[in-house]
Amino acid sequence: xxxxxxxxxxxxxxxxxxxRLERGQAPLDEALALWQRGEELYAFCRAKLDAAHGRIxxxxxxxxxxS
Amino acid sequence: xxxxxxxxxxxxxxxxxxxxxxxxxxxxxxxxxxxxGEVTELRRHDRxxxxxxxxxxxxxxxCLGVTMPRGRFDALRLDLTDGERVHVYGRxxxxxxxxxxxxxxxxxxxxxxxxxxxxxxxxxxxxAAEGLFAEERKRPLPRLPRRIGLVTGNDAAAxxxxxxxxxxxxxxxxxxxxxTYVQGPRAAAAVVAAMQxxxxxxxxxxxxxxxxxxxxxxxxxxxxxxxxxxxxxxKVPVVTAVGHEQxxxxxxxxxxxRASTPTMAGKLVVPELNELLERLDRSRESVAAGVRxxxxxxxxxxxxxxxxxxxxxxxxxxxxGERLDATHERLRRAPAxxxxxxxxxxxxxxxRLRALSPRSTLERGYAIVRRGSELVRSVxxxxxxxxxxxxxxxxxxxxxxx
Numbered sequence: 368x369x370x371x372x373x374x375x376x377x378x379x380x381x382x383x384x385x386x387r388l389e390r391g392q393a394p395l396d397e398a399l400a401l402w403q404r405g406e407e408l409y410a411f412c413r414a415k416l417d418a419a420h421g422r423i424x425x426x427x428x429x430x431x432x433x434s
Numbered sequence: 435x436x437x438x439x440x441x442x443x444x445x446x447x448x449x450x451x452x453x454x455x456x457x458x459x460x461x462x463x464x465x466x467x468x469x470x471g472e473v474t475e476l477r478r479h480d481r482x483x484x485x486x487x488x489x490x491x492x493x494x495x496x497c498l499g500v501t502m503p504r505g506r507f508d509a510l511r512l513d514l515t516d517g518e519r520v521h522v523y524g525r526x527x528x529x530x531x532x533x534x535x536x537x538x539x540x541x542x543x544x545x546x547x548x549x550x551x552x553x554x555x556x557x558x559x560x561x562a563a564e565g566l567f568a569e570e571r572k573r574p575l576p577r578l579p580r581r582i583g584l585v586t587g588n589d590a591a592a593x594x595x596x597x598x599x600x601x602x603x604x605x606x607x608x609x610x611x612x613x614t615y616v617q618g619p620r621a622a623a624a625v626v627a628a629m630q631x632x633x634x635x636x637x638x639x640x641x642x643x644x645x646x647x648x649x650x651x652x653x654x655x656x657x658x659x660x661x662x663x664x665x666x667x668x669k670v671p672v673v674t675a676v677g678h679e680q681x682x683x684x685x686x687x688x689x690x691x692r693a694s695t696p697t698m699a700g701k702l703v704v705p706e707l708n709e710l711l712e713r714l715d716r717s718r719e720s721v722a723a724g725v726r727x728x729x730x731x732x733x734x735x736x737x738x739x740x741x742x743x744x745x746x747x748x749x750x751x752x753x754x755g756e757r758l759d760a761t762h763e764r765l766r767r768a769p770a771x772x773x774x775x776x777x778x779x780x781x782x783x784x785x786r787l788r789a790l791s792p793r794s795t796l797e798r799g800y801a802i803v804r805r806g807s808e809l810v811r812s813v814x815x816x817x818x819x820x821x822x823x824x825x826x827x828x829x830x831x832x833x834x835x836x
Contacts, residue, residue: 374754381761388768391775398772405765412758419751427744 374415381408451530458528461535466525469537470545471498472619473518478504487514489522489537492619499536500524512544517619519545550650554657558684561659566666567687573671575691575702579639581608582703583632583670585625588613592644592675592696599700604707610635615655616645622658633669640671640703643685644696647678656683665689675699797827 384405387393393401437456439446448456471489478485485507489498500522514520524539561567582600586593593611600607612628615621625643632641643665645656655661656676665672666688674686675693686692693699796802802825803810810816820835 378754378758378761381758381765385761385764385768388772389764391772393772395772395776398769402765402769405768409758409762409765413755413762416751416755416758420748423744423747423751430740 372411374412377408377411377415381405381412384408450533454528454530454533458530461526461528464526466523466540469498469522469524471520471522473514473520474516476514476516478507489520492519499534500539501527501536502539502542506539506541510542512542514544521545521549550654554684557657557659557662558687561662561666561684561688566662571666573690575671575673576639577705579607579703580637581610581635581639583629583635583638583641584609584611584644585614585628585632585641586611586644587616587646590616590644590646592646595696596642596644596675596700599697600704603701604704606707607704608637610638617648617652617655619655621655622661625655625661626664629664629668629672638670640673641668642673642675642693642699642703643689644675644699645677646696647681653677653681653683656685661685662688673699673702793827796825799827801826 384401388398388401388405437448437452437459439448439452441447469489472492474488474490476485476487483504484501485504487500489500490496502524520542521544522537522539522542524537526535527538528535565571584593584596586596593613597609597611600609610632612632614628615624629641629643632638643656645653653676656674662684665674665685671690672688673691673693674683674689675696675698676683676685679694691702693702804823804825805816805820810822816822816835818835822833822835823830824833
């Protein structure tokens with residue numbers, strides 16, 4: 368996936384893919400390709416969220432007063 | 435009295451003596467009247483028959499000679515001195531020998547208290563009508579005068595009281611003392627001059643006029659119109675402390691503040707240094723406390739904001755995570771769903787396909803006849819005794835052609 372892809376853009380694309388798949392309009396081969404793309408987008412978003420969470424914890428620990 | 439004129443032809447001429455006698459005679463017919471003025475140049479001698487003095491108008495300085503028989507004058511026991519104001523009851527008279535015009539006094543009175551009061555009341559009404567005593571004219575006294583002018587008598591207790599009070603309350607005070615007459619006919623003009631001289635000084639912020647107690651007459655100069663007007667017009671605020679508490683000379687009404695005593699005047703013009711310093715300290719402390727409180731409050735708010743920051747961020751990430759999970763769940767199911775739909779469509783197609791197969795026709799009662807693997811489509815192709823297979827909807831059996 369592109370380096371420049373943002374979390375929001377990835378999330379939006381993922382939503383569109385799920386919509387299309389659920390409506391069942393896509394040809395089967397294309398549906399499989401869409402699914403694969405969707406999984407990639409999911410993994411990308413999940414990694415972003417995990418990174419954000421880790422960064423929050425890290426900053427919080429750094430900001431704790433030294434006891 | 436008959437006055438004879440000499441005749442020089444057309445011209446009538448009088449001798450000096452007869453002229454004077456004529457004038458004297460005419461003057462003697464004028465009425466006896468009261469005249470008011472200030473006594474000056476009083477001359478009395480035990481050997482003289484008459485007492486002489488000049489009556490002077492305090493307004494414009496107009497003069498009138500007065501004579502009075504010494505016996506009458508002494509009998510009044512007035513003990514008059516120059517500068518006193520009197521009412522003289524008399525008649526105009528010409529001293530024929532000298533041609534001197536004068537007032538021949540029958541009696542005289544010191545200008546009475548009641549008359550003074552009435553005059554003062556008239557002056558007060560007039561000045562009040564001009565607005566000289568109006569409250570809105572009063573100026574506030576300086577909180578911290580750079581220079582204080584003090585108008586007072588040269589050895590007055592009033593001076594000592596003012597100076598001592600100011601020195602005790604505010605040692606660094608800068609006082610300029612203008613000593614002047616505070617009593618007698620020259621006092622009013624002298625006080626006005628002293629005030630004007632003080633006003634010439636740089637940095638002068640307030641003037642105190644102080645005079646101790648005295649008789650009603652002693653305090654009269656402080657109700658003099660010139661002095662009262664000068665107080666009202668003074669370019670710096672004026673504090674008066676004249677006489678005792680019950681006295682109210684008119685200058686008190688024109689002053690910006692009236693002090694009941696010279697000591698009180700001292701208190702009015704300077705603050706107490708120690709009190710000032712204490713108040714300053716208190717102000718500084720309360721400013722420091724206020725700033726500290728502000729900083730603490732802001733720090734508190736900041737702490738609060740900071741404490742809310744992390745949970746807010748964590749909540750946001752969690753919400754995104756939940757949404758992502760839900761989307762992912764839909765994604766995970768989507769291919770199976772898609773395949774399921776294709777399968778269903780396939781089944782439906784298969785059903786329709788099946789409906790189109792010959793078996794359903796057989797089930798309606800038709801039969802298919804085969805000879806070996808060959809379909810029998812015509813009676814002409816079979817011979818009797820020949821073996822064929824018959825297929826029905828639910829199965830098949832063998833048969834022989836007859």
